Amino acid sequence: MSQPNQFSHLPPATFGFITVVEVPSLGHCGGLLIVSNIGRPIEFHFTTPVSSNRAEEIMYGKTYPGFLYGDKIGAALVDKAKQLPTVLVTDCPDILPVCELIDAPLLLALEPEGSADKPNNGQPFDGRGLKHFEVHGETVYCLNASADELDAIEHHASQFRKQLPFEEPFERIRQAIFEANQVLRSA
Amino acid sequence: MYHPNQIDWNQAIADAQSTVELEQSWRSELVELPPVVSAKLGSRRIKTTSFFFSGDTDGSDGGQFQTGSVFEPYTNSTDDSGGAASPNQQLAKQNQQASQQRTRIAPPQDVIKLEDRLFYLLQPPLENLLGGKTLEFPFEPFNFQYAGIAFLFPRQSAILADEMGLGKTMQAITTVRMLLRSGYINNVLLICPKPLVTNWQREFKTWAPEITVAAVQGNQHQRAWHWKANRAMVKLANYELLTRDEALVTDPEHQYDLVILDEAQRIKNKGNATSLVVQQIPRKRSWALTGTPIENGIEDLVGICEFAAKGAVTSGMTPREVRVAVKDLILRRTKDLVMTDLPPRLMRDAELALSPDQQITYDVAEKDGVMRLDDMGDELTIKHVFELVLRLKQVCNFDPVTGTSSKIDRLKADMEEVAASGEKAIVFSQWVGALEVIGKQLPQHKPLEYHGRIPSRQRDPILEEFKNNPNRKVLLMSYGAGAVGLNLQFCRYVFLFDRWWNPAVEDQAINRAHRIGAAGSVTITRMIMAGTIEQRIHEILEAKRELFKEILSDGAQPGRRGLSRDEIFGLFNLTTPTGKIVPKAENVPPEFGSSNAA
Numbered sequence A: 001m002s003q004p005n006q007f008s009h010l011p012p013a014t015f016g017f018i019t020v021v022e023v024p025s026l027g028h029c030g031g032l033l034i035v036s037n038i039g040r041p042i043e044f045h046f047t048t049p050v051s052s053n054r055a056e057e058i059m060y061g062k063t064y065p066g067f068l069y070g071d072k073i074g075a076a077l078v079d080k081a082k083q084l085p086t087v088l089v090t091d092c093p094d095i096l097p098v099c100e101l102i103d104a105p106l107l108l109a110l111e112p113e114g115s116a117d118k119p120n121n122g123q124p125f126d127g128r129g130l131k132h133f134e135v136h137g138e139t140v141y142c143l144n145a146s147a148d149e150l151d152a153i154e155h156h157a158s159q160f161r162k163q164l165p166f167e168e169p170f171e172r173i174r175q176a177i178f179e180a181n182q183v184l185r186s187a
Numbered sequence B: 001m002y003h004p005n006q007i008d009w010n011q012a013i014a015d016a017q018s019t020v021e022l023e024q025s026w027r028s029e030l031v032e033l034p035p036v037v038s039a040k041l042g043s044r045r046i047k048t049t050s051f052f053f054s055g056d057t058d059g060s061d062g063g064q065f066q067t068g069s070v071f072e073p074y075t076n077s078t079d080d081s082g083g084a085a086s087p088n089q090q091l092a093k094q095n096q097q098a099s100q101q102r103t104r105i106a107p108p109q110d111v112i113k114l115e116d117r118l119f120y121l122l123q124p125p126l127e128n129l130l131g132g133k134t135l136e137f138p139f140e141p142f143n144f145q146y147a148g149i150a151f152l153f154p155r156q157s158a159i160l161a162d163e164m165g166l167g168k169t170m171q172a173i174t175t176v177r178m179l180l181r182s183g184y185i186n187n188v189l190l191i192c193p194k195p196l197v198t199n200w201q202r203e204f205k206t207w208a209p210e211i212t213v214a215a216v217q218g219n220q221h222q223r224a225w226h227w228k229a230n231r232a233m234v235k236l237a238n239y240e241l242l243t244r245d246e247a248l249v250t251d252p253e254h255q256y257d258l259v260i261l262d263e264a265q266r267i268k269n270k271g272n273a274t275s276l277v278v279q280q281i282p283r284k285r286s287w288a289l290t291g292t293p294i295e296n297g298i299e300d301l302v303g304i305c306e307f308a309a310k311g312a313v314t315s316g317m318t319p320r321e322v323r324v325a326v327k328d329l330i331l332r333r334t335k336d337l338v339m340t341d342l343p344p345r346l347m348r349d350a351e352l353a354l355s356p357d358q359q360i361t362y363d364v365a366e367k368d369g370v371m372r373l374d375d376m377g378d379e380l381t382i383k384h385v386f387e388l389v390l391r392l393k394q395v396c397n398f399d400p401v402t403g404t405s406s407k408i409d410r411l412k413a414d415m416e417e418v419a420a421s422g423e424k425a426i427v428f429s430q431w432v433g434a435l436e437v438i439g440k441q442l443p444q445h446k447p448l449e450y451h452g453r454i455p456s457r458q459r460d461p462i463l464e465e466f467k468n469n470p471n472r473k474v475l476l477m478s479y480g481a482g483a484v485g486l487n488l489q490f491c492r493y494v495f496l497f498d499r500w501w502n503p504a505v506e507d508q509a510i511n512r513a514h515r516i517g518a519a520g521s522v523t524i525t526r527m528i529m530a531g532t533i534e535q536r537i538h539e540i541l542e543a544k545r546e547l548f549k550e551i552l553s554d555g556a557q558p559g560r561r562g563l564s565r566d567e568i569f570g571l572f573n574l575t576t577p578t579g580k581i582v583p584k585a586e587n588v589p590p591e592f593g594s595s596n597a598a
Helices: A054-081 A093-101 A110-115 A147-163 A168-187 B011-032 B087-097 B114-122 B126-129 B143-150 B168-181 B195-208 B220-230 B241-246 B273-280 B298-308 B319-325 B356-379 B380-397 B408-421 B432-441 B456-468 B503-510 B533-551 B565-571
Strands: A015-023 A028-033 A042-047 A087-090 A104-108 A131-135 A138-143 B047-054 B157-160 B188-192 B213-216 B234-238 B256-261 B283-289 B345-352 B427-428 B448-450 B476-477 B493-496 B522-529
Touching: A015 A054, A015 A093, A015 A168, A028 A054, A028 A093, A028 A168, A028 B273, A042 A054, A042 A168, A054 A093, A054 B047, A087 A147, A093 B319, A168 B011, A168 B114, A168 B195, B047 B114, B114 B476, B126 B143, B143 B157, B143 B213, B157 B168, B157 B298, B168 B195, B168 B256, B168 B283, B188 B195, B195 B234, B195 B380, B195 B456, B220 B241, B220 B256, B234 B241, B241 B273, B283 B522, B345 B408, B356 B380, B380 B456, B380 B533, B408 B427, B408 B432, B408 B493, B408 B522, B427 B432, B427 B503, B432 B448, B432 B476, B448 B456, B456 B476, B493 B503, B503 B522
Parallel strands: A015 A087, A087 A104, B157 B283, B188 B234, B188 B256, B213 B234, B256 B283, B345 B522, B427 B476, B427 B493, B448 B476, B493 B522
Antiparallel strands: A015 A028, A028 A042, A042 B047, A104 A138, A131 A138
16 A cells, blocks of 8 residues: 555646647647546547648748647647646647646656657757656656646656556547548548 | 029929929839738637546546455566466466557447547557556456457447357456446346356456346246346346246336347347347347357348347348448457467367177168168158267267267276376266266266256356366266356366267367366367268368358358258268159258257
């Protein structure tokens, strides 16, 4: 039996998994899956495919991916969420700007082999304090959280990781988006 | 250079005015403003679609279940005993070591609404649902069993047709457990053959101890009370009760969330009384469990589908059409496919010669019998041939006059070896009388009998005695009583003293011992008297067995498994001076194709 710790009084956390999937010949689809602490789905939101806009690409330059994924697709998704997740998790660095729009810490959990995608080559992100910690051997980057909150976030992340690897809910999102596009296309 | 006093201001103002006019004219004629294109950035609206799911969010039990005895989850167990781990445990370890398996619940084809399809797709993998703190198991299920659970879970209509011994019972119980837990179902009716009721109760206790199970039994008043009572989550009834309690079980006021038929081949004849009752039971979900969905032909599947998915398979469909129709309805796995770690099944055909007494009796019986059949001419029916076959088979077992038997001599010798190696054996026969004779010939092995003449309540203690008493070396079973549902995997030897008509029934008998948890290789000895009717039947059955392997595999053509009328007649060369006898059309005696053995 586990010993009660300083976080045992906390209510069960909910987790929002947000990502953007590229659907061939259609564009970029965003998905937000909010799950319980044991991974059961509570809410799911997805966008219709959004194609890149050439004018925006030129005008936004290097900031375009962050604009499209974070400010547009991410914003549309979090706007629809009825429940504010305790922690928001993404596997997509370009979606990080969404943290400006939601009052929840944002974790960036990259695939182990995806270290090349580390934000700013592992340097603090944009001066906003992208902290990181280890959860079950995986490095997780944290944004939008104060140092005081970090321990609780780490605890929640660790509890979830005992149940499921972080990449698992993203698999569900990808399958659901694929399914939805198939169904909607055939309708 | 001009001095200010020298400027003619009047002239200058006049000139300036003309200059401005000139410029205006020039501008308007020569210099157009460049066109400006404005790009609206970031103004696109993005459409979203949202789904909200209800259910518990904290992973607690929700208070619906009172957990009884709690098993340690396998992943926490350690093997400090030094004893050999069971095959289940061994495989579970391999599972753990292998890359993490994720079994997802795929929505069935008949789930159309996107919301419903996404509901299934967005569930966490089964391994996590089952491995969580709310569901604990005595053993980690095999990967293919997770797949079976994922198959059953979302389906309103399903036929789980795994080969015997792959754990259909466990898969069904686990899925029922999950559905009850998640609140998708509240009441279940499980119908099985009478001898298996206690087996199901045992299995529920093992795999889902918190689920309340009540067997419908007793006299008419007691059964009426059981049918009406709602105190248990699962009601267990046997097929034999259904026709007697038809009004109660088909009461439209009492709808079941799920009805499961075990050994569903019992309703393969869609017109028989039991099938008709089963079809009328008010229910939302219909699952059929059977190791032999096709025993004799496609019609068997039509019968099962009348319950499981009415109209999915109909008479007259071609094999190709059937295959397409059942693609999303039936899940079948064979041991060869999934149980690469299961100990081998060693088939041994003991071709024996009749004893001299048997040979004389056999020759006379065959000659006289065939002559009689020939004399019948057009009056000959399949029943007459069948009677002769049975007579000859009995002679192959024992000489009716002297009682001599090559088979019993061989069995005695083999049993000495079995007993000497500390092992146990099961002997199957078609006839209870033959089993009783065998029993008398093997007193040193303290045989136990398990057949249709043993009352149901005495059967479980017999199995317990056989399992636990090291002096009890042999169990004598009839195909009918011992062919299905029993777990005797501690036995490493099986003898088929005589042959059943249908290889599916023989396979079920063999699989009492050769199943998950088998202690080692299982040796099956099929006794066949050379040059007799048994050998002719054996050859036909072997051809059928090969054909059946193809029935549910891709690209195969479904066919018949039992003996057809022509095959039965073909056992003898029946002719008249005018040519080959063409038998009168008549129903095949049920014993030829059926699993309803004595």
